[in-house]
């Protein structure tokens with residue numbers, strides 16, 4: 001059947017993210033080779049796989065914490081300006097790079113909060129000093145966000161005075177304060193005591209109902225991935241083994257390696 005003609009009423013969703021032919025090695029070890037992935041705007045993608053399969057590296061490349069050795073990264077249809085110099089890719093236009101990456105927020109396994117700042121100051125730091133938001137307005141918005149995750153009363157505490165689950169909720173709010181269009185979550189519950197996992201997953205579940213934000217979630221929590229993700233990408237040794245709607249992946253995985261992984265993970 002011929003494809004339906006595209007009209008103003010039927011435009012395909014914009015890709016929030018496109019990775020094409022990405023290569024990445026550390027030392028002599030090739031972690032990713034010819035890695036490609038398109039993520040439409042608004043999608044909730046669970047990126048799963050065994051330890052060392054390259055999931056964190058994919059997130060770090062998107063966030064700009066690592067440089068690709070080869071390939072292109074596009075955010076909202078614009079290619080990140082890398083150019084080849086002496087056999088390596090280097091950022092070509094740092095201001096443009098920063099601007100293109102601004103809509104990306106990342107939440108890490110180990111929270112990465114500033115230990116000398118209170119919860120509130122952790123949240124307002126970038127809005128005030130990076131975005132130039134007026135401090136009073138940034139504080140008002142940060143307090144509302146902290147309130148939305150049940151932390152308004154703890155806004156003046158320092159990270160060491162908070163539990164791991166509370167610190168991780170501050171870290172999520174810190175990412176949200178920059179109004180990201182893409183949120184990257186890297187095993188955000190992996191460092192938490194089991195009883196604190198639920199409170200962080202509850203916050204992420206609420207976030208996942210916001211249709212405008214694209215989310216890429218690296219997780220070992222298969223129950224959570226099944227519940228919030230639209231799509232699952234399963235990686236092994238830097239290669240995508242299976243890429244499927246979440247419902248299909250969890251009920252009828254096609255690849256024997258996916259089946260083996262799910263049996264191990266469940």
Ligand SMILES: Nc1ncnc2c1ncn2[C@@H]1O[C@H](COP(=O)(O)OP(=O)(O)OP(=O)(O)O)[C@@H](O)[C@H]1O
Pocket residue numbers: 026027031049050051052053054055056057058
């Ligand atoms: N900065 C680095 N220097 C050297 N090797 C690295 C670096 N970052 C990652 N690696 C290696 O790259 C491989 C992939 O790591 P990555 O963290 O992306 O995997 P992962 O799928 O996220 O694993 P996990 O589930 O254990 O976090 C691993 O073998 C890791 O040791």
